[in-house]
Amino acid sequence: MASHIYDFLKLFGPVISWWCFPFERLIGALQKVNTNDHVGGPLESTIMKSQLHVANIRRWLRRSDCPEAIRQLKVLFDKCFVPTEPPEEEFKLGSHRSYIKRDGVVFSPHLTHEGNATIIYRPNSNEEPIAGRIEQIDNVVTENGTLTRLLVRAHLPLPKASYDPFRIFPDFPAKTYSTQMKDSLHVVDLDNVVAHAARFDFSHNRSVLLNLSRA
Template identity: 85%
Template sequence: MANHIYDFLKLFGPVISWWCFPFERLIGALQKVNTNDHIGGPLESTIMKLQLRVANIRHWLRRTDCPEALKQLKILFDKCFVPTESPEEHFKPGSHRSYVKRNGAVFSPYTTHEGNTTIIYHPHPNENPTAGRIEQIDNIITLNGTHTRLLVRAHLPLPKASYNPFRIFPDFPAKTYSTHMKDSLDDVVIHAARFDFSHNRSVFLNLSRA
């Protein structure tokens, strides 16, 4: 675990938010090993033997000349664990991501790393950029591959009655917003029925009862 601290820092941010979890998980896995109440030397020996048995099973399951009896076992094995022979082929990305990299910068949802979640973005192509917070990062699987989608919650503009101390510094690239976030539910009107048809078009029908 210690060898991957650098990777964890890049993935999950400051250690104060995740530090004990990987180690506690590893300790929990070791505690589940059946040691027959042995301590000292027999304890380590029992754990090592268990690891060797698991490695041998994985070795046989990856062989092309695997016995038929073990092939039947492999069907059950793959249902319980990640297949070992070709993880790249069997890997399927989840629907959510803890971070995404673009042009050397790392962006994360606020639940993962608050330092990488505040962004300046265009709500729409023709609108001026505004400040927002990344709520969620999703993997969108299409026929052309997997794409990334950011769900962003915008900061509300600063009320006109509020004093903006940065207004007198036009050369300083800062803009003041309200600390309150935009409540997306206020923008919702009603459910809609959707139908996708030709040329990447979708039709929506307002289902308001009024």
């Protein structure tokens, strides 16, 4: 797990945002090992050397100059025991993403990171921006490559009978919406995302959203 932190950072964002249960589970397993009190050096050294041996063997087997006889043994071994990870050349993006980074800004579904999920966006390129919440981020395979699209649930407009305290401040980039959200989802291209938004829910089912655009 520790040797793949770089990969997990790319997949899931900052360490504070994702689960550390695999670390805890490994610690629990190590605590149950019969060490005969050989701790404080020998045990840790043995574990580290074993990990390095395995990593070096796997790397050597993937080298182009690895002897063919050894490579055939690896093929037979892989048929008997399913590899824990696919070869790098066979790696494919999954259909969903836990985040997407664009121009230095990270967007995530609300179940992954609530703070990165509330956005101001255009349902279509020629429409006025509205507020919504990212429900899902999909990888869409096309003839020209893989595109990333957001599934966004929009806030319902504020009912006419409800008072918008921010309406009297036209130069302040905040707008009040209903706390309720639409049942349907908008499929949004990244180019139609304006910015993140800060959201605060207050009385009478109202939510004020502040446009955090840097422009």
